[in-house]
Amino acid sequence: MTAPHAPRITPTRLSDGRELLYFDDPGTPPRTPVADRRGLTHRAAPGELRYDELSGDWVAVAAHRQSRTHLPPAEACPLCPTTASNASEIPEPDYDVVVFENRFPSLGPDTAVVSPTLPWGHTVPAVGRCEVVSFTASHTGSFAQLPYERARTVVEAWAHRTAALSALPGVRQVFPFENRGAEIGVTLHHPHGQIYAYPYVTPRAAQLGAAARRFYDEAGGRATLLGTLLDRERAAGERVVLEGAHFTAYVPFAARWPLEVHLVPHRHVADFSALAGEEKDELADAYLTLLRGLDALYPTPTPYIAAWHQAPLEAALRPASRFHLQLTSPRRAADKLKFLAGSEAAMGAFINDTTPEQVAARLRDALSGAPAVRAATGKAPA
Template identity: 85%
Template structure:
C-alpha cells in the first residue's frame, strides 16, 4: 500500500509537548507533523492531590493478581457533551485538556486502576495481605471532536495516534516494575464505555496479565520446539495466508484474518509479516501500512450492520519478560460480541466460569462477509 510522497523537509513525526495538570499528572500533546510549536495553557482547575491508590491482591487459586480499585466508583460516567472531560477546554467546561484545541492527547488517568506509584511486585503475596496497585494507566484522546470514531479519523491523524502508541510504549516500558504495556480501545455502550468521546487507554501492568501469560507460554513452547527458528504466530500467519479462506486484507507488511479458532462472533487479527515485539520496533513504512489497514478494517466492521459495531481493539505487545518476549509477536486482536444486527453474545456459564468459548458464527462466514463489505465499498468509491 502506498501513500502520497512527503515533500522534502516536511517533519514526519508528531510534535510532542509535555506539561503537568494541576494535580501533578503528566499530559502530552501529540500534534500532527508540520504543525507550529505549542505553548500549552496551564490547568487552572486547582485540582486536589492525587486520589489514593488501589490495592493488588494475589489469588492463590489461579496464581493471578487482582486489582481492587474502589476509588473508581466516582469516575465520570457518560457526561453530556458540554461536560466532556476529553473535549478541549472552553469557558464553560474546564476539561482534562487545558488548551482550546489539540490533535492527539495522552494523559495519566485521573481514576487509575493501577498507579501512580511504581515499584517491583513480589512474586506472590500471602493470604490476607495487599500491596499498592502499582503501575500506570493513561488515556489517549484520538481527536478533539466529541463524536465519531477512530475509523472515521483522517489518515494523517490516525498515523499520529500510531506514533503516540509507539512513544508511550517506549516510555512506559522503561518505568520501574512495568512488565507489560497494553494499548486498547473499548468502543460502544455495549462494551461498557464511560465516555462517548473517541479515545483509548494504555495500561502499564506490574505483572504479565493472565491472557498474555497464557499466549506467551504457548508461543514459548513452539519457539523452543523450533529451536528458536520460528514463532507460533508467524507459523499461524503463514498457514492463514496460504489457505486464504479467512484472509480479509493482505498487504506488503500486514495481513488481517479471522482466526481459524475464533472465540468471538466477530474477531479479526492483524499481524505483521515481520517478527516485531511491539509498536517501537515497527519501521516507518510498516506504521504507514498499519494505519491504512486498520482504518480500512474498522470501516468494514462498521459497514457490516446498519449501526456502529461495538468492539475491543487489543494491541498485544510482547511482555517485558526475558523468557516470553523473544517468542511473542506484536499483533492486534479486534473482537466484538455482536453476533447479528440486533443480537449480542453475553459471556455466561461456559465462557465466564470455565473460559470455554462457544462461537455462534463460523470464522469462514465472517471473513467472507467482511470481504463482501470491502468489495462493495471499493465498487461504490
Template identity: 75%
Template sequence: MTALADFSPTITRSTLADGRDLIYFDDPGAGPRVPAPDGRDLPPRAEPGELRFDALSGDWVAVAAHRQARTHLPPADACPLCPTTPSNSSEIPDADYDVVVFENRFPSLGPVLADLPSSLAWGESVPAAGRCEVVSFTSEHTGSFGELPYTRARTVVEAWAHRTAELSALEGIRQVFPFENRGAQIGVTLHHPHGQIYAYPYLTPRGAQLAAAAQRHFEATDGTQTLLGSLLDSERSDGSRMVLEGQHFSAFVPFAARWPIEAHLVPHRDVADFAGLTGEEKDELADVYLRLLAGVDALYDTPTPYIAAWNQAPLDPALRPASRFHLQLTSPRRAEDKLKFLAGSEAAMGAFINDTRAEDVAARLREAVASVSGVAR
C-alpha cells in the first residue's frame, strides 16, 4: 500500500455571482487555478426559511418553502453541476474541475448564522440559521462515487475534512453532517455524482438519540470506552457480520440493522470527525469506502440506491468525547425489484421491522466485496 499521508490537493476559493462561496479542490499535482468569474445575472439570495419548535416532540422543524423552485432532474446539457459551457452557465464557472464545494442556491438552512434558543413559544419562529453546501465529486455528469479513481476519492475525503473543520467553527453550529443520496429511488434531484453537507444550528433528533446512548455507555465505563468502540470490538470478535477489515477501519452489518442493506464503517480509534483523522487514516478510508461501495453495487445487476450518512460527533463539549465518527450506509433495496417503504410502524412510530437478517446480508456483502478488484492507487 502506497502511503499518501502528505496528500495535499490544491484549494482555491472563489465567489459566485450572488455572493455564495465556492471552493475548488484539485487533485495533487494539478497546479494553481485562476478561477473563472461567474458571468450569470443571478437574483439576490433568498431570505432564509423558518425554524419552528415542535413542543410535542422537542424537535426543530425547518420550513423552506423557497426550495419548491429548486432544480429537479434536469437534462445533462442543463446540469448545474457540470462545468460551464457556452450553452450552459452552471453553478461551476470553470471549464473543468476535480472536486468542488459551494453553498447551495436553495438551502434548507442559512445563509444567516445565529445561536438558537433552547425552545420557542407556540406560534413563534426564527430564521433558519445554518449552512447547506453541495459537494460535487467529479466534473463527469455520469457515474457514481464508487466509480471514482482512488486519487479523486481521496481528494473528496480531504474536502470533507476541510469543510468539517470550517463549518464547525461557524457561529451557532451544533452538528456537521456530510451525506450522499444516491439513486432516484432515494429522491435525488440531480443525477450528477454529488453529496451535501448540512451544518445544523441544533443537534438533530437522530444525532441526539445516538449521542445520548453513547453518553450513557461512556459514563457507565467511567469514561474509558465509547459505545461504538465497544460495539466494534464485539462485532470483530464475533465475526459473523463483518464485511471487511483494514488497519484503521472496519465495516460490518450491525446486529440490529434496521434497513435491508446496512453497513457501518468505523475507525479503529476514537476520533470525532473527518477533521480529526490522520493522513494514514484518510488514505485507508478512501480505499475501504470505495471497496464497500463496489461490493454494494455488486449485489445486484443494477446500481443500488443508498444513503451514505457520515455521523460526526456533536460539537457540544459535554457530548463530544463519548461519540465516535463513523459511516452508516443504508439502502431500502430488499430484493432485485423490491424496495422497503417506511409505512405505519417505521414512519409513524420509528419502530423498524427488517425483512433481512444481518448475518445473511453480511455474508453476501463479504462475497461481493471479495469479488471486486482492489482499488488502484
C-alpha cells in the first residue's frame, strides 16, 4: 500500500479579506504566508439572483464581471506568483497549487439559504461561492502537462474544497470545472480551473438527478443509473477507452459532443471527498492520461470543458447520484468546431457530427501511443 498523499495546506487572507489556501506538494517545508501588498480595500458588490418562472431556473446577474481581467499578457497575469513588477492575486514568489475566492465572483461572497422560487420583479443577492484553482505557478502549459504528483495535489485540493464548501450555509451543489482554450471562452491563459458553490441545484444537475432518482426508486434502491450504464459500457467494450482498478473512461452511447468522455468510479461515491486514497491515486493518473490523449488527436491543443459532476446536497437526489467526470470538446475536426445553434441552443436537442464508436477508437489509438503517466496506469482495451 502506498503512503497517503497529504499536501501541506496553508490558509491566509488577501488584503480585501478573501480567503486563499496554498496546497503544497507533500514533503515541502512549512510556508509562512507573505502578506498581500496591494492594499485592496473592498470586495466587489454581490450580483443578484432572479427566478425565471417560465423555465423554473435561477439566473445569476453579475454585471460587475464586465470589468474582470481579460487575457492579460504574461507579465500582468493575476495567477502568476507576485514579482516586483506584478503584484498578483498570489502574494508568494512561488507555489504549487493555490485556491482562492474569485475577485469577480458570479456568486457570493456571502452564503445563505434562498427560497425555492421568487415572485416576478423581485431579486435577492447572488449568494454562494466562486473559487479559482491555479494548478501551477507556471504561466504556460496545461493540466495535461503537470507531473503526476502535482495532479495528485490538485485532486486533494478538489476534495478539500468540496467538503468545506458543502458545509457552508445554503450551498446545494458544489461544481469543480475547468474551461480550457480560447475557443471555450477562457479569460486567462494561465492553467487554472474554478469551483462554484451554488445556492440552488443547477438545471443540468437537476435533470440528471431526477433521472437517477427514478431509476434508483424503480430498482428498490439496489442499483443506480450511472452504475448500470457503466456496467453496460464495460461489458460492450467498444466505447471504453481506459479501464483501471477503480475507474473506467468511455465515450457514452448517446454522446452529445463531437468529443465526449465520461470517467466513472466503479464504486458508488457522491463526490471527491468520499474517494479513498487509492481511488484518488488512480483518478489523477487516469485524468492526466485522458487529457494527453485528447491533445494527441490533433496537431494543436484541444479545447475542452472538464465538468466534475458531484451529487447535489439535496436529500432526494444525493443517494442516487454518482460522482463522475464529463469531459467534452466542441472540436469536430482539426479546423472545425461545433457551435450550439438553433436545435441545441434553443431546444436543447443535440445533433452529433461524429459517432461515439469512431471517437472511442481514435482515443484508444491516441492513448496507446502516449507514455504511461505512472506505473499504475490502467490498461487501454485492445
